[in-house]
Amino acid sequence: MHALTLASFLFFTGLVAFITWRITRRDDHKSTNGLFLAGRSLTFPLIAGSLLMTNLSTEQMVGLNGSAFSDGLSVMAWEVVAVIALVLLALFFLPRFLRSGIATVPQLLEIRFDKATQRITNVIFLLAYAVILLPIILYSGAMGLQGMLDLHGLTGIQSDTTLLWLTVWLVGLIGSLYALFGGLRTVAVSDTLNGIGLLVGGFVIVYFGLQAISDGSGIMAGWETLKQTHPDKLNSIGGAEQQVPFFTLFTGVFLINVFYWTTNQQIIQRTFAAKNLAEGQKGVLLTGFFKLLGPIYLVLPGIIAYHLYADQGIKADEAYGHLVFNVLPPYLTGFFAAVMVGAILSSFNSALNSTTTLFSLGFYKGVLNKDASEAQVVRASKIFGWIMAVIAMTIAPLLAGQESLFGYLQKMNAIYFIPILAVVLVGLLTRRVPAMAAKIALVGGCLLIFAGYFIPPFDKLPQVMHEFHFVAAVFVLLVVVMLVIGKLRPRPDAWVHEDSGEVDLTPWKGAVPVGIVLVILVVIMYAAFAG
Numbered sequence: 001m002h003a004l005t006l007a008s009f010l011f012f013t014g015l016v017a018f019i020t021w022r023i024t025r026r027d028d029h030k031s032t033n034g035l036f037l038a039g040r041s042l043t044f045p046l047i048a049g050s051l052l053m054t055n056l057s058t059e060q061m062v063g064l065n066g067s068a069f070s071d072g073l074s075v076m077a078w079e080v081v082a083v084i085a086l087v088l089l090a091l092f093f094l095p096r097f098l099r100s101g102i103a104t105v106p107q108l109l110e111i112r113f114d115k116a117t118q119r120i121t122n123v124i125f126l127l128a129y130a131v132i133l134l135p136i137i138l139y140s141g142a143m144g145l146q147g148m149l150d151l152h153g154l155t156g157i158q159s160d161t162t163l164l165w166l167t168v169w170l171v172g173l174i175g176s177l178y179a180l181f182g183g184l185r186t187v188a189v190s191d192t193l194n195g196i197g198l199l200v201g202g203f204v205i206v207y208f209g210l211q212a213i214s215d216g217s218g219i220m221a222g223w224e225t226l227k228q229t230h231p232d233k234l235n236s237i238g239g240a241e242q243q244v245p246f247f248t249l250f251t252g253v254f255l256i257n258v259f260y261w262t263t264n265q266q267i268i269q270r271t272f273a274a275k276n277l278a279e280g281q282k283g284v285l286l287t288g289f290f291k292l293l294g295p296i297y298l299v300l301p302g303i304i305a306y307h308l309y310a311d312q313g314i315k316a317d318e319a320y321g322h323l324v325f326n327v328l329p330p331y332l333t334g335f336f337a338a339v340m341v342g343a344i345l346s347s348f349n350s351a352l353n354s355t356t357t358l359f360s361l362g363f364y365k366g367v368l369n370k371d372a373s374e375a376q377v378v379r380a381s382k383i384f385g386w387i388m389a390v391i392a393m394t395i396a397p398l399l400a401g402q403e404s405l406f407g408y409l410q411k412m413n414a415i416y417f418i419p420i421l422a423v424v425l426v427g428l429l430t431r432r433v434p435a436m437a438a439k440i441a442l443v444g445g446c447l448l449i450f451a452g453y454f455i456p457p458f459d460k461l462p463q464v465m466h467e468f469h470f471v472a473a474v475f476v477l478l479v480v481v482m483l484v485i486g487k488l489r490p491r492p493d494a495w496v497h498e499d500s501g502e503v504d505l506t507p508w509k510g511a512v513p514v515g516i517v518l519v520i521l522v523v524i525m526y527a528a529f530a531g
Helices: 002-024 032-040 044-055 058-100 105-112 115-149 151-155 160-213 219-229 246-250 252-262 265-272 277-292 294-298 300-312 316-327 330-368 374-399 405-429 435-454 460-465 467-488 511-528
Strands: none
Touching: 002 160, 002 330, 044 160, 044 265, 044 277, 044 330, 058 105, 058 115, 058 246, 058 252, 058 265, 058 277, 058 294, 058 300, 058 316, 058 405, 058 511, 105 115, 105 330, 105 405, 115 151, 115 160, 115 265, 115 316, 115 330, 115 374, 115 405, 115 435, 151 160, 160 219, 160 294, 160 300, 160 316, 160 330, 160 374, 219 300, 246 252, 246 467, 252 265, 252 405, 252 467, 265 277, 265 330, 277 294, 277 511, 294 300, 300 316, 316 330, 330 374, 405 435, 405 467, 435 460, 435 467, 460 467
C-alpha cells in the first residue's frame, strides 16, 4: 500500500513539474517585469487558476475542514463571503490598480500618498508574511501530509517533532526553488495544473466519504444519513458560541475577506499581471464561481469526518488528513497527496514571490540601491527570498499545538489586514486626505488590534464584543480619523489618479451582470441552509 501511494505521489508531482518547465522554459526570468509580473501576459484561465490555488492551500483544506469538524457548515462564510469580495475586486479595485500600472499594493500608496507610506506598508507586509503567513502554510502542509501519507510508517521516524521539522524543511526548500528561479508565470502555470487536480481530488474525497457513511449504498444515502444524524452541523447560520457567528459576516468577516481578495499582495499580484482589464475581470469572476463550490470540498469533508471519527479522539486539524488516508484507495491517496503538495507549494511560492517583489521594488530599488540594474534587483530578490524562506521554515514547527489553525490564521491576519484596507479605501475614494493620515492609520491600526488581542486590559474588548466586531470597530475608527485629518489638514492640491498607460483598461461587457448573478447565488446558498 505504501509503495503504491508513494509511486502515484512521485509520478503526479514529477508530471506537474515537467509540464510547467515545458510551458515556461523560454520565459523571461531575468527582468523584474518577467519575474514579478509574468510580462503582463496572463489570460483569464491562468489568473483564475492561480488565484484559486494561491488561496487553496493546506491552511484551507486542513484548517477550514478542521473548523467544520468543530462547528459545521457555518464556517463556509470564509468561502462564500469571499465571492462578494471578488465581485468588488473585479468591478471597483482592479480597474484602479491596473490604471496605476503597479506591481505592488505599497506602490499604489506611494502614488496616492508618499514614499514613506509605501515603506511603512512594505515593512508591515514583509513582517506579516515572515511571521504569520509563510510559517502557517508550511506547518499546515506538513500536518496534512503526515496524516495522508502516514509518514511515520513510510519513514520509520517515530518522533512527531523530528518528522514535523523534516517535512516543513523539505516542502519549504522545493517551494523556494519554484518561486525564486521560476518567477510568477511558472507559479501561475503550476498553480493551474495543481488546481485542476485539487478540485477533482476534493470532490472525489466527498464521494468516497459519503460512500463510507452509507456503507457503499451511494452518496445520496450518505447525505441523507448526515442530514438526519447531524442537522445542527448543516446549518449555515453560526451561533454566538461558534467561530463565525452570523452577524460577524457583516463586520469583521466581511472586511477580512475584502482585504484578502482585493488588497493582499500575495493574492492579487497575479491580477496585476493581467494582459488587460477584461482578462483580469473574467479571471476574478471565474474564481468567484469556483469559490461558490468551496463548501462542498472545504467544509463538507470536515462534517463527514466528524460523523465517522468524532468518537475516536481525533483533533479538529487532524480530521481531514485522517479522512483522506482512510477513505481513498492507495493509488488515489498518493495522487491527492501530490496535489496537496502542489497546493502547499503554490501558496508558499506565491507568498515568497510576493515577498521578494515587495522587498526588491520597495526597498532594494527604492532605498538601498536606487541605481540598481535589472540583474542586480533580480539577484537581490533571490537572496532575500532565501532569507525569508529559512525564517519561515524555522518558525513553522513552533506553531504546533494551536487549537484551531484556521481561527488562529484569521485572528493574526486581522492585525495588518484591517489598517491596510482602511488606508487603500480612503486613498482611492478621497482626493484631499494627506499622507500623514495614512501613516497614523497604518501604525495606529496595527498597534490597536495587537493591543486588543494580547495586552491587558485592552484584551477585554474583543471578548466583550467578539473579535470580528472589534476589528470592524477599529476599521471604522481608522476611516473616521483619516477623514477628520483630511478636513483639518487637507492636501494642498487634490490627488488625480492618472492612467499609466501600461494596460488596456476596456472593461469586460459581462462583468456587471456576472457580478450581480454571483451576489444573488451567495444569498441563495445562505437561505438554502439556514436552520
